[in-house]
Amino acid sequence: MGTIFRLPWAVMTQTPLTITQLHLPDARHLADKVQQLLADVQQHDGVAAFSEQFIHGLTDTRLAHQHFLAQLDGRIVGVLGLAADQAELAVTPAYRRRGVAHRLVAAASYGDGNLSLWAHGNLPPAQGFVSGFSAEKTRELLVMATKTRLPAVQPSADYQLLTLAEARNRWGKSADQELIRVNNEAFAWHPEQGGWDEERWARAQESSWFNPDDVLLLVRMGAETTPEVMGFHWVKWLEAQVTGKAAVGEVYVVGLADRGRRKGLGSALISAGLEVLWNHGAELVELYVEADNKSAISAYEKLGFAVVESHAVYTAPKSEWSVNSR
The missing domain is CATH 3.40.630.30 (Gcn5-related N-acetyltransferase (GNAT))
Structure with missing residues (x-):
């Protein structure tokens, strides 16, 4: 009561x-x-x-x-x-x-x-x-959005892009542990995204739209028993969004490990996630970014994104x- x-x-x-x-x-x-x-x-x-x-x-x-x-x-x-x-x-x-x-x-x-x-x-x-x-x-x-599909940016030969599903098949639970580590390094300052543990990550996967093929990991080449994840891009695709209006995909979370910064890896990660969404059939891609994150806003503008809304x-x-x- x-x-x-x-x-x-x-x-x-x-x-x-x-x-x-x-x-x-x-x-x-x-x-x-x-x-x-x-x-x-x-x-x-x-x-x-x-x-x-x-x-x-x-x-x-x-x-x-x-x-x-x-x-x-x-x-x-x-x-x-x-x-x-x-x-x-x-x-x-x-x-x-x-x-x-x-x-x-x-x-x-x-x-x-x-x-x-x-x-x-x-x-x-x-x-x-x-x-x-x-x-x-x-x-x-x-909120930034784009309808422009630009040529894909490829990572250097030192790295490979894998889906979370592929990484789990190769490294098992270590793939998820690495993703959580990178997430917490990238978002140590963030009130909602930072400080995740295995329970919080498990809860995030309960969403009806979660798909391990829509979580991309950028991994340093040469890892045998444990992946060295340098960054990840988790995209959001809702099948229901393709009915009645433009099909919308979302750049849900992009994060770089501390040792993955200032190496130009962010562009390849973002581009790879965008390709996933375009290939799903997205006609519009949107993302959320803090207004004071000027460097990220500038990077997204170079990829054709423009501000359409604010919260x-x-x-x-x-x-x-x-x-x-x-």
């Missing part, structure tokens, strides 16, 4: 808006309704309100996400997902500008410290919402979100 907050609903109705705190994996019937709300929001806004990890949090109890539902007359009109000090928020379009987002953020702003709120697409309504708080933009994630994180003390949301 979740915690219920009954808050005044003064706009166009006398019915109180109810905010309920709960763990949605324990209430699957409500999780299904939330997923429908998120689908409606994405269709209206043209961008998903929840990221992949927060979508998983609706049904995966291991992520330990908390959820806040805004309900009016028994109908869910808004949802906020909370993972530690990170939150993502969605309000059904018909109930915006009525204080729903404010009430959800206030309910989630308990305790000390800061709360960081994602604004996917960084759309004007979201910017207008955060402008009412003393919140700072603390992170920006860019922002706004951070403020919980006391600020709570006081100004009342």
